[in-house]
């Protein structure tokens with residue numbers, strides 16, 4: 001059973017924070033009572049997918065985008081949501097039975113999209129899943145049902161990757177004698193360049209041979225331009241959101257060999273989306289497999 005922690009004692013502005021009934025795995029910002037008054041990347045992503053804002057703070061950001069941009073970003077969010085499930089099933093069918101979903105977001109977004117755990121469990125019912133997010137509201141919506149030997153939800157900051165990966169919450173569920181599927185879906189734009197490079201370098205060293213690294217990453221594929229969100233999120237909530245070009249995303253795989261079809265606009269991973277133009281994805285997706293040590297040294 002987890003202990004609760006009273007984070008309100010940590011600072012001078014006592015009273016504007018609330019207590020969470022879990023122990024974060026890394027240092028994280030304290031949860032604010034007025035959380036609904038500032039937009040978050042998790043909520044904005046869900047609002048874009050649903051096509052309507054959940055709170056006035058999200059509406060304020062969305063109102064600064066044209067109808068054209070909003071509809072294009074909604075399309076990209078839909079492609080992304082379908083890809084998440086598809087790639088999870090794909091990795092489970094390859095026999096990987098442990099998943100580390102980093103920057104997991106809400107587990108329920110729109111009615112047609114299931115949780116990643118359910119995609120994985122349909123293929124491998126006994127698989128292990130650790131879901132991590134920095135946002136206490138995201139953790140709160142998942143908290144309770146998902147603590148067992150096979151599944152846990154962890155509040156943690158990917159900017160403290162080493163602390164996160166060695167925490168009890170992560171290490172008690174994932175068995176490092178077997179491959180792990182690491183999912184970094186639409187979260188790396190929330191880190192600056194140095195933070196993203198550091199996080200990936202720690203992750204790649206930590207992962208057992210045979211592990212999979214699945215990345216989706218926003219990019220501008222005109223007329224879909226996620227970078228229009230960059231200044232809006234900075235102004236509204238001091239959030240980082242950096243879409244990156246193909247070469248910068250490719251570098252994050254650190255030379256691990258990519259599975260077919262490579263690092264491509266996300267929709268190209270799904271045959272049923274075959275008719276969608278590349279720009280509709282507004283993101284690249286790729287999956288790479290960590291080679292055995294001797295192969296990695298040889299390359």
Ligand SMILES: C[S@@+](CC[C@H](N)C(=O)[O-])C[C@H]1O[C@@H](n2cnc3c(N)ncnc32)[C@H](O)[C@@H]1O
Nearest residue numbers: 042045103104105133134135157158185187190
């Ligand atoms: C755009 S959402 C993507 C959610 C989900 N992976 C998906 O593909 O639908 C980005 C998520 O990353 C989380 N996030 C952002 N920065 C983070 C950080 N430094 N550490 C952990 N999670 C972070 C946000 O709270 C949010 O839930």
